[in-house]
Amino acid sequence: MEHPVIELEGLTKRYGRVKAVDDLSLSIGKGEIFGLIGPNGAGKTTTILMMLGLSEPTGGRAMVCGIDATRNPIAVKRKVGYMPDSVGFYDNMTALENLQFIGRLNGIPEQEIIERAHRTMQLVGLSDAMHKKTGAYSRGMKQRLGLADILIREPEVMILDEPTLGIDPSGIQEFLGLVRRLSRQQGLTVLLSSHHLHHMQQICDRVGIFVEGKLLMEGDISSISGKLFGQEPLLVTVTVQEPLSGWPSVETALRELTGVRDVTIGENSIGVTCGSEITPAIVRLMVEMGIGITGVHRKAYGLDDIYARFFENHKKQV
Amino acid sequence: MGNVFAWPLFSTPGRLKEHASPFQVIVRKEVGDFVRSWRFYIMLALILLTFVGALYISLENIRQAVTNVNDPDHAFVYLKLLTATDNTLPAFHVLMSFLGPLLGISLGFDAVNAERNNGTLARLIAQPVFRDNLLLAKFYAALLVVGVLFLTLVLLITGGGMLLTGVRPEGTELLRMLAFVILNIVYVGFWLCLSICLSVIFRHAATSALTAIGIWLFFTVFYQIVVNMVMGALVPDPRGLSEAGVISFNNLFLSLLRVAPSQMYSDAATTLLMPSIRSLGPLTMEQMAGAIPAPLSFRESLMIVWPQVTGLIAATTACFALSYYLFMRKEIRS
Known part of the structure; x- marks a missing residue:
């Protein structure tokens, strides 16, 4: 200026x-x-x-x-x-x-x-x-x-x-x-x-x-x-119809996808932390394995997170 | 007419100077606000009632007062109009010593804090206006209104007196009455300054009004009692004192009483309105010996009341300086 x-x-x-x-x-x-x-x-x-x-x-x-x-x-x-x-x-x-x-x-x-x-x-x-x-x-x-x-x-x-x-x-x-x-x-x-x-x-x-x-x-x-949040990972959560214990190989398959950093398996849901946008690949993989998907939630960081990061964390400190 | 604000007090809007200074602009607005406010109507009604009542009583007694040859002041018809009374109602200046503070307080108690609570103060001081101009304009506007009010009352007396008695007012009478007007303005000015000061200190208008009324009550009711008690404890048995000792204690007692603004005001007002009063303290027999009871000249009366007037002006200035100091340092946020 x-x-x-x-x-x-x-x-x-x-x-x-x-x-x-x-x-x-x-x-x-x-x-x-x-x-x-x-x-x-x-x-x-x-x-x-x-x-x-x-x-x-x-x-x-x-x-x-x-x-x-x-x-x-x-x-x-x-x-x-x-x-x-x-x-x-x-x-x-x-x-x-x-x-x-x-x-x-x-x-x-x-x-x-x-x-x-x-x-x-x-x-x-x-x-x-x-x-x-x-x-x-x-x-x-x-x-x-x-x-x-x-x-x-x-x-x-x-x-x-x-x-x-x-x-x-x-x-x-x-x-x-x-x-x-x-x-x-x-x-x-x-x-x-x-x-x-x-x-x-x-x-x-x-x-x-x-x-x-x-x-x-x-x-x-x-x-x-x-x-x-540029360096921050994306979190994709997939909820499925049947318990995931029926597909023991899903975790290793997911981990082989490029960009995946971490996978957490729950009873009826699976959480994938990834460095880049790979939601379609995750869904495609799971569909090909025959898993019945009921919902996919992709968590990106927006205004509310900026807000939460700065203001709400701060309140806790106070 | 939609344009109520351009209320022509001093000049019509068209003739208003191209660039009125911010001070003038604020004074105009404040005067307009006062003159149209309910509290002013109420105070105006009270003072007019007092004035009419006092005048009525004095008119009843004027014949007697003016023909009373034993009274050295009997020739001052217009001063008698202000002071003559048959004790059913106190004289106008005595009533004013009560009402003056009320008038001052009512015009100043919310000068600053009301603006702050309304959020107008923050907006006002963001304008290119010096902060002290604001305070000064508020003080000046209220005093202007008070001055016009008292001047009108005195002119009404003079005019009414002329119509009723047919006597021509003398120069010295007119001077004394004008001095009385100025005294009233200074007296109300003191209470105005005090209440403006309180309005800077307190955030709520009610608190500052109550505090101002508390101070007023203290000085009118309790202060004399306190001084009496203190003197009673201090003074030894008067029978054991010399004459000089009695006089010095008496003077101390009077000086203490004169700390109260109302005392200063009544001392000054009586001296100005009753020309034969020659001292406000005790006089010894030696001082009185050979004195002929005769009215003093205006200049001599003025010399007697000078300390009182100076005291009132000093108290006013001190209050104003304090409010100025507090206001200039205050951070205004809504």
């Missing part, structure tokens, strides 16, 4: 003896959608706060748009739109008034504010509810209003903290689609944080897996799963 929009160098935040963020280095290029994925309490929000200059790092630097966020937070905040994880609005004001207030705070000329507010409300699909008090807004609507609240400022970078929290599945689809479209149309750099890998997979160009203040891995999801 020539000129990264967000660049973190050895960013560290300590609360007492606890390291919330530990020596984090990361760079995000222009127009990229980056997902920061990690379990609750991994230090995602702390990292974001440091990028906005809202929290002082214990060590390291956070540069956003080439500006040091700790030294010059106001200049950074002019370029970055931030949506906190439970975004709130002044309930006694209408959505439009809320937007106008933000517009004024950002020094947008009065004549332009109304026009921009209308435009952004249309963009996020809330033009019908513009004059409704935000107190009557649903969670999903508030989230979209939060997006409008960022867009009215025409930022260069959007930082969304847990934007999918508490919205229903179809709402999430819609919201993430909207973010992606906006990012592509306006060349916005987007940083999202979430603990939902599935949501992030739909939208992010790149993700970083963040656990206990450390960035364990970064890249797009397929390359991450490749890196993680």
Whole structure:
């Protein structure tokens, strides 16, 4: 990356003896959608706060748009739109008034504010509810209003903290689609944080897996799963109708297949661990031997396994 | 009209400066919020009731008070309107010493924590706004509302007095009443600052409101009792003391009482509104000898209340500095 929009160098935040963020280095290029994925309490929000200059790092630097966020937070905040994880609005004001207030705070000329507010409300699909008090807004609507609240400022970078929290599945689809479209149309750099890998997979160009203040891995999801499980064997489990004691030769036959590493025989099932994809060969062999197969299950490693590997193992340690 | 927010307080939206500073924008919003909030209506109703009640009583007694030649202050019709009473209802400034704190607390107790709980604070400080602007704007907006309220009341008295009595207010009376307005603003400002400070410290609005009311109750009810008890234990039998000893203990007692903001306020208010008061402490016979009971000039009264006013301003500043310190260091996350 020539000129990264967000660049973190050895960013560290300590609360007492606890390291919330530990020596984090990361760079995000222009127009990229980056997902920061990690379990609750991994230090995602702390990292974001440091990028906005809202929290002082214990060590390291956070540069956003080439500006040091700790030294010059106001200049950074002019370029970055931030949506906190439970975004709130002044309930006694209408959505439009809320937007106008933000517009004024950002020094947008009065004549332009109304026009921009209308435009952004249309963009996020809330033009019908513009004059409704935000107190009557649903969670999903508030989230979209939060997006409008960022867009009215025409930022260069959007930082969304847990934007999918508490919205229903179809709402999430819609919201993430909207973010992606906006990012592509306006060349916005987007940083999202979430603990939902599935949501992030739909939208992010790149993700970083963040656990206990450390960035364990970064890249797009397929390359991450490749890196993680590329060397890992596949497990094919075949269930059969009659007890396998009738075919004593099956184990040796299977072991002769190329790529097979281990075979475990049970009463009515057989488990084959293999280094490459040889499921058809296993099935063909067993059919030729006259074994009645009732089911074949092939276990590959996907998102859930990435998740389990990083997050759930971690919980056990804690 | 859909655009309620552009409520023209100082200027119409069209005439608003091209780039109002964030401070001005927040003040405008806060003033708008206050003026349309229920708690303000309730406080306004209470203060108006007090005001009308006090004025009614003083109007009943004004003829008597103004014709009482033994009272050196009898010529100050407008000050008498504020202070004359037949003891059925305390005078306006005495009632204000109770209501002022309540007004200050009601305007400030949820200044910061309500925003934090609603998730608006995190959004607000992510805007290109200095954090201290936010706190200052909240304080300033509330004081602005309070100032306008008190100024209106005093102008109402003056106008009403002119219509009812036909007497022209004197310059010194007007000055004294304006000083009284400023004193009220400072007094309410102290409680406002205290409650804003508590709203920074406590996460729940109810906790900060209750704590503020607790502090207020302590100073209005219990503080005098505590001071009395302490002095009772400290002071030896007065019969065995010299005159100077009695006076010094008395002064100590008064100084201790004056730690309470309400005491400072009532001292200052009485001195400002009753020009013949020449000292707030005990006077010896030597000091009194040869003194003709006559009203003091405005400047002299001001000199007497200066320590009280300074004390109130100092307490306000200390509270504000504390809330500033706490707020600037606070990490805002929802």
